[in-house]
Amino acid sequence: MKHAFLLAWLLTFGLRAAAQPATALTARLDQVSLTFALNAAGQPTYAVQLGGRPVVLPSRLGVALADGRGFEGALTLLGAETKDVDETWQPVWGEVRSIRNRYQQLTVHLQQPAAPGRRLDVVFRVFADGVGFRYEWPRQPQLQYFTVTDEHTEFNLPADHKAFWIPGDYDSNEYAYTSSRLSEVDTTPIKAIEKKAAPQRVQTPLMLKSADGLYVNIHEAALVNYPAMMLNVDRQTFRLSSQLVPDGTGTGAKAYLQAPEHTPWRTIVVADNAPAILASKLILNLNEPSKLQDTGWIRPQKYVGVWWEMQVGRASWSYADSSNIKLAGTDWTKLKPNGRHGANTQNVKRYIDFAAQHRIPGVLVEGWNVGWEDWVGNWKEDVFDFVTPYPDFNVAELQQYAAAKGVQLIMHHETAGSATNYERRQDAAYRFMQQHGYAAVKTGYVGRIIPRGEHHDGQWMVNHYVRTAQKTADSRLMVNMHEAVRPTGLHRTYPNWLANEAARGNEFNAFAEGSPPEHETILPFTRLMGGPMDYTPGIFKLQGYAAGAPQRQLHSTLAKQLALYVTLYSPLQMAADLPENYNEHLDAFQFIEDVPVDWDDTRILQAEPGDYLTIARQGKGTQEWYLGAITDENARQQTVKLDFLPAGRKYQAVIYADAPGASWDKNPAAYRISRQTVTSRSTLKLPLAPGGGAAVSLKPLAQ
Template sequence: MRKLLLALGLLTAARGAHAQAAAPLTARLDQVSLTVALGADGRPTYAVSYGTKSVIKPSRLGLSFADGKGFEGPLELAGSDTKDVDETWTPVWGEVKTIRNHYRQLTVHLRQPAAPGRLLDVVFRVFADGVGFRYEFPAQPNLGYFTVQDEHTEFNLPANHKAFWIPGDYDSNEYAYTTSRLSEVNTTPIEAIQQKADPKRVQTPLMLKSDNGLYVNIHEAALVNYPAMFLNVDTQTFGLRSQLVPDATGTGAKAYLQAPEHTPWRTVVVADNAPAILSSKLILNLNEPSKVAETGWIQPQKFVGVWWEMHVNRASWNYADVSNIKLDNTDWNALKPNGHHGATTAHVKEYIDFAARHHIPGVLVEGWNVGWEDWANNWKENVFDFVTPYPDFNVDELQRYAAGKGVKLIMHHETSSSVTNYERRQDAAYRFMKQHGYDAVKTGYVGRIIPRGEHHDGQWMVNHYVRTAQLTADNKIMVDMHEAVRPTGLHRTYPNWLANEAARGNEFNAWSSGNPPEHETILPFTRLMGGPMDYTPGIFQIKLDDWNPERNKGKQVHTTLAKQLALYVTMYSPLQMAADLPEAYEKHLDAFQFIEDVPVDWDDTRVLAAEPGDYLTTLRRAKGKDEWYLGAITDENARKQRLKLDFLTPGQRYEATIYADGPGADWQKNPMAYRISKQVVTSKSSLTLQLAPGGGAAVSFKPVKR
């Protein structure tokens, strides 16, 4: 039985301009302890420990308002409340069948001792694997509309931890991770899309590893009506200070609020082993329950699509090779086609046929709609209307053809970051989708945001993403957002919001320096802490110059083929793309069988082995079935792993199909070497997996019929 302990001390109220030091408030659940104190200067602080080890040293809390009457301090205690919650809830889809939400809550009521005497609550929830807290602004006479100028939340760390980080760019998360000590954080050498601020600024989720055996993850939960939180690193003291994304006014304003209101939760997940970090449901538990009443139409799924061929220079999004065109004054039928447009009726039918043959429910089509000739990097307002197809894309014919094959087309809405244009047209776009049989959409936000001056991760755009989740839910449409703010568990509240990109995905292997072999071993500890990622795995043609020798010379995906299969298990998403071209899969249908078989919705998930930046082995049980699927991946180093199969049902025999790196496999020298073997196993059996450099293994376990 877990031990619950709550010790409440008495904080002495502030008198005059300054407060007196007082006994702290403390709350504990299992090994996680929280301490909240009010210093002699009247500034509140908090601290977190795990057993006897410090996780967060005393760290400042507070906010500044534009009117100069915020909660920087001094403050005094107006009271406190506690409650215990222990409940279980069932997600619409997910990694496990049910989730336990068990925490002890401590609410600290603060007030300003001087006029205007405003009130602030800080709500803490202590879980067995960490702490979440947020600021709440109660309804009160002296606080109506207000502007948050800065948030002074700190996370003061006890030592110079190892950190896995990317630059604090307000407009992009698409960076390879740097692994360094906190003292070595410096984003200056990294070419950033937007790098105006402190070179010591990094993004969350920030993964940390201490020298005394603790793993710590810092992020946020339930990001709504507020800008995303970044972290400024003090490389001398190892303190982290919150940095909110500013708005477009140039005044430094961060958030425009009206009481009663609250901020997102700030989260600290902690454990003494890496797998426990990945198993945490703390962030998800801090989000509100589903706002979608009827969810039967929400269907996790796999899909193929007209997409990767554009990245490997086999096709184009645009229909014609022209520029400087206007959306509403162009005769699209009069344009001369370029001959390599990907989204043609005939070509999409080929994808539909492949999907139908291999039981893939969805087909994504990018480049189907007019406007791609003149869309990128122009900061242009009216780029797309989201309802007008190119002359060679027959919407009605493809609707009938897909329906006849039992396949659903997935819509693509690239906004070109002209978000005001998209919001004006969303109602019409979603009506068009429903009229033509689309019930899922992939949105994109490439480029600089319009309204001009706003950022991808600012309050204005955060509200747009949430509005889009709600609007698509109202229309019974599932949504996958690319180039959006990193997720914070809102898929619990909006279960139609199946996935995000919001990180450096597989596509970077096609047109950049690529993703290093360690990349996929870090992402689950960072980006995926907040929610599923549309990483687009499943690339089989690893050497990309086979597609276009002239334009792809020397380019390749930085994994083995077997590792691409393993990613379907290790990189969780209820929306998984088989990203390569059908012709690449046709050459390796024996390996494609794993993609065809692997589910996207699960009853159980277990992380068997993990170390950020090194390796990861994940095991999952299919929803409603006695079938298990395992994925194991490694960085640039070869590894051997022995696995006990005691998770299998005792007395039941299973056929294990093992998709492994072949002899001599290596992500650089021989990435496409793989071998497939089968053997009958039981709960008493074991397997030994040999992972090549940059490689992996995927295994399916299916019951043998008696």
């Protein structure tokens, strides 16, 4: 219900210069409250509290424009109104069957006190677990086309919180997390992956914990037609200030807009316990409902693929050696096979056979198309055409073979960062997919972006990702984007956008030093706050897998790899290892066969960022539950009550746990499987080895 709040919207020119009201504007829901006010300089500010405890102290708001007549200075308050919303909606897929969207909205109308008298609205939504706000420019004669050069959004924190952060790199999110006090944030010692971040610039989602047990997560929602927001950390005052990713012109421009327009939502999720942060649906609720009328063709799924063998050096993406390019030029028919090409017809059939045998719906094939010999580091415009296979990849034969086995192939489109080339060829590429039975595509953006000078996380590429989500939806195709901007809940609006990478995935264990055992306990509190990740779990050969690097190993036990299918949510989960490695542990692989990727209910049972995580989920349309528990480098015993099970019903629990003596570094493949009958009154004691975990399937017994 809408009602006037403090001031009516004043349309008469003579009233626009009215004196500023002395009373602050407030909005509240349960224990979360927001206060808006103009400071002594006339600049808009906001503050957030949880049950009287300060979450964000009075902090500045504002937006600078290229013409020097922006909204970073004094503004006049014209009016405000509030409304209360309480509704429920059902996601196409997700962690729960239905989501409640309950908030109080405060809309504040502001105007420049002097000519040209442009107007700006700030819209706040206060939820029971946090706040979202954004800037909105209404249609007005004084403002039509405009360029944003800076956003003066601040998060003034009350203390030197513990932070879980990665560098605010404009081109990559693939870093291991650092945990430190805000006063200790320094990206200087960290090796850059793409473009070096400023020393005190960090990425969102940023997870924070206060000394007295307050958990705060800062991110953004519904990132469309705008660059991603990084955060600059003031190590003395603990003030975080927004840093937008610049465009490629070198002029300082960040976003090119046309009124009416708005920014993404800036989000603050807050709770007095860690599980409540993970249970929040605030970011999803701030996104628009699905734009797709028909979603029946969207299928969350597990998949295997011709991928890990290239990562560990057993096979190659390319059909020929790169040196052969000098002789063949651009004529791929002159390429001489190197004998190591992984995406060949017979090898792909091997994966199709394994998938069919173990009820895995999809098979991803990377390196099937010409161009891989001439793409890395060349900043080349036209590398791939996305429709021409290598000579040893028989598209028609594999289409028929997969269909006969009840398996669908997943297309791979690596763009080498040349988004312009990809956009020119998307229509033809998606027609090719439809003609040959491909229902999903994995896109990649490795390397420097073309248009040259643009960043992976800038406005141009943000719009490219959204265009790709829409274009794939128009062709009834699902999409999984790698090396893209980190997600902000847009999978609600485009439910065919199943997953992203946008973080340091399991692949780093193959070609780099890997990730520490705590990594997967941090990801749900950071990267996954905005949406699911294609992490590629399920590696069973944990040591001695990398050709030429025998010392390399995963910082994980085998049981933890199983638990990740529950703790790292995604509707698209890969069984990433080689079929032969799974065949050595088919008893453990049974959990991967059984575990769903779509859920009716999710319970965050135990959680602490950087330490441990235990989650239980109910399979979509079933009475089956699955549980995952993981730890960092420390051994733990997690005591788990099963009171989420329906009362009076018996279940068989199959427990995949670390064996005695297991550890990520000394004995990672040691596991044991046990069974017991349980009810809602039962308790499980799960031993977690250093870097370990446990996975549990809970299936109802016949009455």
